[in-house]
Amino acid sequence: MKPGHEIKLWTLNTTCLVIFIIVGIIGMGYRLIHGLGAVTNLNDLYPWGFWLGFDVLGGVAMAAGGFIIACAVYIFNWEKYKPISRPAILTAFLGYLMAVVALFLDIGHPFRLWHPTIMWQVHSVMWVVAIHVILYTTTLAIESSPMLLEKTGMKTTLKLVNKIMIGAVIFGVMLSTLHQASLGAVFLIAPSKMSPLWYTHFLPYMFLISAVAMGMAMVSTEAMLSAKAFNHKIDREIFSGLALGTFRTLALYLALKVFFLLKNAGLAPLMDNTLESGMYLFEVILGIVAPLLLLANKKGRTDLSNIMLANTLVIAGVLINRLNVCLFSMDQYAVTKGYGYFPSIMELLITLGVVSLGIFIFKLAARYLPLFAKV
Amino acid sequence: MALNRREFLKISAGSGILLASDLSPSLASEPKSLPPEAVGILYDATLCIGCKSCMVNCKKYNSMPKGALEQEYGEIPYEYQSDLQIYDAPIDLSAKTLNIIKTYTNGTGLNKDQEIDGFSFVKQHCLHCVDPACVSVCPVAALFKNPVNGIVGYDKDKCIGCRYCQVACPFQIPKFEFESANPKIVKCQLCRHRYAEGKYAACCEFCPTGASIFGKVTELKAEAANRLAAQPGTEYAYPVKTVDSAEKSVRKVSGYVDHVYGLTEAGGTQYMLMSGVPFANLGFNPAINDQAYPDITWSYIKKVPVLIVALLTAGTVIHLKTKNRKEKSTKGESGQE
Numbered sequence: 136m137k138p139g140h141e142i143k144l145w146t147l148n149t150t151c152l153v154i155f156i157i158v159g160i161i162g163m164g165y166r167l168i169h170g171l172g173a174v175t176n177l178n179d180l181y182p183w184g185f186w187l188g189f190d191v192l193g194g195v196a197m198a199a200g201g202f203i204i205a206c207a208v209y210i211f212n213w214e215k216y217k218p219i220s221r222p223a224i225l226t227a228f229l230g231y232l233m234a235v236v237a238l239f240l241d242i243g244h245p246f247r248l249w250h251p252t253i254m255w256q257v258h259s260v261m262w263v264v265a266i267h268v269i270l271y272t273t274t275l276a277i278e279s280s281p282m283l284l285e286k287t288g289m290k291t292t293l294k295l296v297n298k299i300m301i302g303a304v305i306f307g308v309m310l311s312t313l314h315q316a317s318l319g320a321v322f323l324i325a326p327s328k329m330s331p332l333w334y335t336h337f338l339p340y341m342f343l344i345s346a347v348a349m350g351m352a353m354v355s356t357e358a359m360l361s362a363k364a365f366n367h368k369i370d371r372e373i374f375s376g377l378a379l380g381t382f383r384t385l386a387l388y389l390a391l392k393v394f395f396l397l398k399n400a401g402l403a404p405l406m407d408n409t410l411e412s413g414m415y416l417f418e419v420i421l422g423i424v425a426p427l428l429l430l431a432n433k434k435g436r437t438d439l440s441n442i443m444l445a446n447t448l449v450i451a452g453v454l455i456n457r458l459n460v461c462l463f464s465m466d467q468y469a470v471t472k473g474y475g476y477f478p479s480i481m482e483l484l485i486t487l488g489v490v491s492l493g494i495f496i497f498k499l500a501a502r503y504l505p506l507f508a509k510v
Numbered sequence: 511m512a513l514n515r516r517e518f519l520k521i522s523a524g525s526g527i528l529l530a531s532d533l534s535p536s537l538a539s540e541p542k543s544l545p546p547e548a549v550g551i552l553y554d555a556t557l558c559i560g561c562k563s564c565m566v567n568c569k570k571y572n573s574m575p576k577g578a579l580e581q582e583y584g585e586i587p588y589e590y591q592s593d594l595q596i597y598d599a600p601i602d603l604s605a606k607t608l609n610i611i612k613t614y615t616n617g618t619g620l621n622k623d624q625e626i627d628g629f630s631f632v633k634q635h636c637l638h639c640v641d642p643a644c645v646s647v648c649p650v651a652a653l654f655k656n657p658v659n660g661i662v663g664y665d666k667d668k669c670i671g672c673r674y675c676q677v678a679c680p681f682q683i684p685k686f687e688f689e690s691a692n693p694k695i696v697k698c699q700l701c702r703h704r705y706a707e708g709k710y711a712a713c714c715e716f717c718p719t720g721a722s723i724f725g726k727v728t729e730l731k732a733e734a735a736n737r738l739a740a741q742p743g744t745e746y747a748y749p750v751k752t753v754d755s756a757e758k759s760v761r762k763v764s765g766y767v768d769h770v771y772g773l774t775e776a777g778g779t780q781y782m783l784m785s786g787v788p789f790a791n792l793g794f795n796p797a798i799n800d801q802a803y804p805d806i807t808w809s810y811i812k813k814v815p816v817l818i819v820a821l822l823t824a825g826t827v828i829h830l831k832t833k834n835r836k837e838k839s840t841k842g843e844s845g846q847e
Contacts, residue, residue, distance in 0.1 A: 179685050210828050211829075247650075251670070325677055
């Protein structure tokens with residue numbers, strides 16, 4: 136099996152990626168030397184900003200494709216999804232790496248990132264999340280390792296990894312499910328600050344359900360891109376199956392959204408013309424209602440370009456949701472105290488660097504490792 | 511696929527409920543009640559003259575070794591970095607200000623301690639909750655509640671700087687040194703560094719009118735109840751500096767809102783406030799109710815171990831049940847693992 140030789144490594148896009156990575160690394164160095172205040176617009180009313188909302192929460196949500204596919208292939212033994220399992224799991228691994236890099240930069244003492252491993256505090260969701268991140272990133276590394284081991288010909292290690300693979304996958308799916316939910320649980324502590332548009336005791340499960348929808352959209356998108364890159368055919372059934380899954384999950388998600396909106400907030404906060412109501416409507420209409428309509432009938436679920444559009448909307452919608460929960464849901468609270476937040480150029484550039492690094496590694500893997508299945 | 515995923519979740523949820531009954535008790539959060547020797551502060555806005563002596567002395571004594579504002583260079587952290595070095599006029603709590611006197615005004619602002627056409631002072635700093643949200647969320651236990659005196663303290667060497675405490679605190683108390691490359695969280699620690707010397711909170715020691723008094727929380731509560739019961743216009747001997755002080759300030763009771771802030775809010779606090787003006791006007795978020803914040807999160811966390819077992823079991827069972835299908839379908843295919 137000759138892996139992706141048809142992929143050109145040095146294109147204009149790659150050059151851009153490398154430039155972004157270099158800019159990002161310079162920004163990171165600056166942040167490490169001069170502190171958070173020198174590079175970010177964070178303040179005491181907005182202690183968490185774009186890095187937390189996008190890089191960490193978004194990165195982890197995007198990684199949901201990994202546990203969806205691992206669940207389908209290894210736990211439910213749906214072999215038809217196997218050809219797309221490697222790119223999906225690698226993407227998950229990179230999503231988590233991106234989250235870890237962002238966390239490293241975001242905490243005040245980057246080199247104390249390991250503290251939670253020895254300073255236990257079981258009452259803290261953040262501690263639970265930290266332990267999950269460590270264990271799951273390790274698990275994803277194991278899940279992704281066979282292609283590296285195949286390439287380097289480390290047969291004994293490969294055999295060992297394959298032996299523990301099922302165990303690792305079941306462990307990983309458990310961790311990932313809980314991790315998605317726990318990230319939502321992080322915000323349970325702030326009922327008197329968050330807008331009732333988002334705050335509900337059900338928040339952990341809202342995060343989990345939206346991550347499932349996002350995971351399926353991610354897997355479908357990755358499969359489509361890989362088919363395009365290799366000019367090979369992927370069973371259409373995979374796409375319509377995933378589209379149906381996305382549709383059903385989104386329908387459940389929308390029903391819960393509407394239920395909690397009416398229960399906790401009522402319709403009044405939607406009409407108050409604040410940033411919150413705008414962002415809420417944006418998230419729900421663009422990220423839930425629109426893809427639901429696109430995928431509502433069977434015809435829509437077989438048209439690949441239609442599915443692609445719906446996938447993009449779902450992914451964007453969940454990313455916006457994470458930003459909303461993390462940032463905009465507390466805007467009104469911060470505004471009344473005289474504070475606001477908008478990410479600085481440096482925050483955006485460093486994020487761009489982190490994302491570019493992820494894409495670059497993916498590209499390297501596609502070029503040099505047996506990432507895509509031969510069909 | 512979705513249908514099956516839902517089934518999968520249903521199965522896990524089902525086994526979770528079965529297991530929950532056995533596992534929960536051992537994981538129950540210990541009930542939070544006031545520590546035996548709990549100390550705190552009672553602030554009476556009707557006695558406050560807004561002299562800011564508490565603010566100045568808070569800065570001074572907390573800048574000393576082991577104080578909450580201690581700087582590497584042993585200086586008082588001035589609020590504004592200018593030649594003037596003004597340190598007594600911050601506009602809000604910050605990484606350099608642990609304690610602040612603010613003013614409420616309405617209409618003409620002529621009458622002290624009246625909501626309409628009046629004004630009132632209010633003193634803001636950490637309330638030292640009985641069950642603090644900040645302590646519960648800290649992933650490394652850098653924030654901790656002293657089990658004896660109930661003071662919410664901070665260990666800067668453990669802190670990773672995640673700022674979850676800032677998100678969690680309903681009173682918006684912890685502040686972060688964003689400008690530093692070696693940052694810490696800054697909050698009132700009730701002058702815990704001064705107890706070794708037999709001293710107590712500087713803001714109370716240097717309050718000339720008895721607006722801030724230090725003491726055991728049980729005694730402060732009794733004092734507050736007495737004040738609330740006193741008829742407006744009658745004379746009352748207000749203790750100065752500490753609740754059990756022999757030094758009294760005798761003056762007429764000017765009347766209170768019928769509530770002591772901190773008795774029940776967020777599950778109760780060790781800093782309590784009395785005022786002639788409703789507390790919502792003094793900057794307290796009206797969305798804060800009597801629920802102890804950590805309970806909300808704990809109701810999720812206590813399910814986690816159960817969910818771990820349930821998900822692992824469900825994953826294994828489903829894998830084994832569907833294994834046959836795999837063996838059938840992979841026959842003849844070249845292995846890809």
